[in-house]
Amino acid sequence: MKRLLTAVLVGGCWLAAGRAESLVADGATLQKLGDDFAFTEGATADAQGNVFFTDQPNNRIMEWSVAGKLSTFLQPAGRANGMYCDAHGNLIACAEEHNELWSIAPDKTITKLVTDWHGKALHGPNDVWVAPNGAIYFTDPFYGRTWTDTREKFPGEWVFYLSPDHQVMRPVIQDFRKPNGISGSPDGKQLFATDIGGNRTWRYEIQADGSLTNQSLICNQGCDGMTVDERGDFYLAGQGVTIFSPTGEKLEHIEVPEHWSANLCFSGADHQTLFITASKGIYSIRMKVKGGNPGK
Secondary structure, X not given: OOOOOOEEEEOOEEEEOOOOOOOEOOOOOOEEEEOOOOOEEEEEEOOOOOEEEEEHHHOEEEEXXXXXXXXXXXXXXXXXXXXXXXXXXXXXXXXHHHOEEEEEOOOOOEEEEEOOEOOEEOOOOOOEEEOOOOOEEEEEOOOOOOOOOOOOXXXXXXXXXXXOOOOOEEEEXXXXXXXXXXXEOOOOOEEEEEEOOOOEEEXXXXXXXXXXXXXXXXXXXXXXXXXXXXXXXXXXXXXXXXXXOOOXXXXXXXXXXXXXXXXXXXXXXXXXXXXXXEOOEEEEEEEOOOEOOOOO
């Protein structure tokens, strides 16, 4: 018996069976922008479309400008991992060196937003999303690090909420095996979070007090970083980039020639170029759609 095809290769991207059109711009292919890194993470873009990302083992934050120029933005950088550029141009960074959450201003002034929770150390803030009202959601999984914090930690690997005034912090998801990628809807009404340990990605409704209700499954796939486009499609990084529709239909897969794709964001002056951090390299590919979030 012949095996039924479930995908078709078009322009270097795998489309789900029955889909005639790719989200990748006509004629566009994946471009390698650089590979002189130890491990890239934390891709986020500012309002102008400049990209900031981390070279985490080398403890530095890099900038890829809209003009295509690469520079070091900050080093040392708290071993920053996931990041998000807020409405004021600050980089909200998961500073894993001491398990903290930082705000890094454009002039590189550092403000520590979170250093512990009720006197106990965080496991290791990993990825972060900032809602339009300034509220912050971040994941806190445990991964073994050579710089492991020896302070007492609380049980569980959770997703946390930090209020817009940075005065209230509480866990809002406590039933994941290992939370990782996180994002949200442009209107701030929904949160999207992945349980990479449970290989699931979920949707929540955000309430006025920042709490979450109405959990629903997006897809049976976990991820590292994630982002959304203007149509509400989900882009999950891991083994390359897999794109799902708002209803959870697998639309497309972008192959990336690296061991692991850790994070991604929409970039460029028109926010229509997908920027991907992948192991020792950084890549981009032109899309037909724009990003749904200003920062990621």
